[in-house]
Amino acid sequence: MDNRMRCGWILVALLLGGVWGMWRGQPVGDQELLANLAKARDFFGHCLAEGGLAWWSSSFLQGTSLAAAWGTMGTNLILWVASLALGDLAGAKAAVVVFWGVGALGQYAFLRVWTGDVRAAWWGVLYYLAGASLLTRAFDYEHAVTVASMGVLPWVFAGVVRLVERPDARNAVLCGMAGAVLFLTYAKTGFMALPAVLALAVASAWRAGAPAGALIRAFATAAGVFFVLAILPNLPAWREAGSFTMFELAPFESWQRAFSSKSAVSWIDRAGVLSRGMDPGFAPTTAVGGTYLGLAGGLIVAFALWRGILQGSLTGWACRVLAGIALGMFWLSHGPRSVVGGHFAFLEMSGGAADWLPAAGWVFLAASVWVIFQLLPSRGRPWIGAVLAAVYLFVPGFRLIEWLPGFSTIRAPFDFFQVSGAVCWAGAAGLATCVALGTLANQRWRRAGAVALVAAVVCDVSFLIAPLRPAKLEHAVWSDFLEAQAFLKSAPVEGRVYPFSGRYFYLMTPLLSGRALANEAFNSYLQQKGVALLQSSAFFSPDDFWPFLRVSGIAYVLVDKSDPDTGADLQERLRTELPVVFENTHMAVLGVPEPLGGAFLAQDFVRSPGGDAREALAALGAAGNSLAMIESPGGATNEPGLQGVVKEGRIVALEDRIMHPGRDFLPVAANQARRSGEASWGPAPEGGWLVFNDAWHPDWTAWNGRERIPVVRAFGALNAVAVRQGETVVFRFQAPWWYDACVWTALAGWLLALGWVISRMRAGG
DSSP: OOHHHHHHHHHHHHHHHHHHHHHTTSOOOSSSHHHHHHHHHHHHHHHHHHTSOOOEESSSTTSEESGGGGGGHHHHHHHHHHHHHHOHHHHHHHHHHHHHHHHHHHHHHHHHHHHOOHHHHHHHHHHHHTOHHHHIIIIISOOHHHHHHHHHHHHHHHHHHHHHHSOOHHHHHHHHHHHHHHHHHOHHHHHHHHHHHHHHHHHHHHHHTOOHHHHHHHHHHHHHHHIIIIIHHHHHHHHHTTTBOTTTTSOHHHHHHHTSOOOGGGGGOGGGSTTTTSOTTSOTTGGGTTSOOOHHHHHHHHHHHHHTTTSSSHHHHHHHHHHHHHHHHHHHTTTTSOHHHHHHHHHHTTTTSOTTHHHHHHHHHHHHHHHHHHHSOSTTHHHHHHHHHHHHHHSOHHHHHTTSTTTTTOOOTTHIIIIIIHHHHHHHHHHHHHHHHHTOSOHHHHHHHHHHHHHHHHHHHGGGOGGGSOOSSOHHHHHHHHHHHHHHHHOSSOOEEEEEOSSSGGGGHHHHHSOOBSOOSTTGGGSBHHHHHHHHHTTSOHHHHHHHHHHTTEEEEEEETTOTTSOHHHHHHHHHHSOEEEEOSSEEEEEOSSOOTTEEEESSEEEEOOOOTTHHHHHHHHHHTTOEEEEOTTOOSOOTTEEEEEETTEEEEOTTOOOOOOOOOEEOOBSSOOBTTEEEEOOOSSSEEEEEEEEOOTTEEEEETTEEEOOEEETTTEEEEEEOTTOOEEEEEOOOHHHHHHHHHHHHHHHHHHHHHHHHHHTTO
């Protein structure tokens, strides 16, 4: 490393360190950073407490499987380590800055390996560091997993290029490892980056002219390594997907239509100036820079394409390839629509925008087609360009791949462009800048142009860097939240907390107060289906809310008073239904009368056949009358305490009987401190149904001593067992044996792969 390069990286390190130094002094944000940290702390805390792998957590979502955590394990690990070293808030912010810097290093390595041009690589670093999409995700929405995956993606590109240029065993293993890191950092980005990775591999292989047999063997080896290191530990999550809510409680395609690209006008929409007045569903994150290309980079690429200076050189060819991949990702980012379909959706949403904006939409629609023609070589351009333009405009690209595993659950297609495409665009802008400056004959002019460009790029995106703008959350909000947590930690009544807030810092509740959360806005699609249905049904009628809180083991309701999503009408309604037990300026804690804790006994019940979503309302009606709803298809109808049955979502009395309210539910004490996958309750004060109100899951088992007891579903969402007076029951979550086998095999694979690569490097192979 020469002195100039060393100085360059010192400047980058100083920049990143300065940003972190200013950012760490600001209060917590209102978005996802602390939510990610809370989940990371929870997972590793359970693993340490149990001395092994944890597969269930009671801390969030009324209890849920931890199998999906392996899709973000790389990010969670770094967040956890950073929080232990620097504290929760400073550590989480430091981790984001580290991800940012790792991506810059990767961008340099990728462009340097691919083009051999050091100057082009440095320009790519600049545009990566100043990428509007990355900065939006880092500082506005605090998507730590997205920033981390954007930091890994250039290393995957570098691995692919190295493998194409030298298809040997070491490069195959390194390429597979890079892909595995991406997938473990954020599995969704791994899936969405796959088209870009494949396109880069094909373009590189075509230019390199390597023997097809050698390339096939090398990529097969990389795929095998990737499978062992990344797919194996995520196999349990695919099995668990059948239990998760995912997006079943809302029309999935409506998510995809809202979170999709609609117009290339967004390429120049700095700070949402152009989209003012657009329908709110136009494009979340786009209006704050998610799709903004940057003024300097956009103009230089457009100039280079117009002048044709990208033809005839390796750097220019690489620029055209990356720009073409970025445009292809923009095509995919339109989700269920074609590009033309997205354009007309844009026009429909522009009624409140500036009068000239629809005309600008047409101009940029034509401009994106012009880019297709300019990216192609001169030979065959008209015919090939016409075909590609027709496909681009009228074929919904995402529809062609959404049936593949991993793509069918993507709810935000615009991330094809805003994440993977943004990394490709940064590389293309860097390469185009290098070529454009190279056309200046005078060295003095080249230096002056370079300085001016750096200044322009930095000024252009400065509005996106959190330390350079007012904090979105006041210090007092966080301070008041900590006061509320201190109250909850010392409050006498055991039970969960139900939060009312559209901001995400409340996910620190389990860590700060020791109390589990019954619900959350963050990752709510990972909630168990029955619990999600029961919770959503509880808000249809005021009469159902209190019974829901009781049977769910909720003792307190946390209200974020200054949150714009928690309106005055909702707060007033909650205050009329529940007493205030703690309050300060920004937070209120409401107490649930007669909470039932983590387990309770129901002596009277109604029987349900199960399988009908309408039964959630019947379950709440039963709970309000001190009746458990026990799911047992074809069960007996003459058991003690049986009051009725559920038919077509309604409770019906047994023949020749009059239904009466049941005897009061009786709280049952815990025999030991709760663990993530084990809870002991009893002795039962009477005979009946012992309801354990973690979310029901088929892997929950129950034991009376050494005798295993059948676990059934209660209220369509919780766990229950039949008990006799005086019996003690231990519930254990027992994931299938192959869950541990998958993870330990992958971890062993990582050790073997790392050891093998290090040995080959030492041997010079």
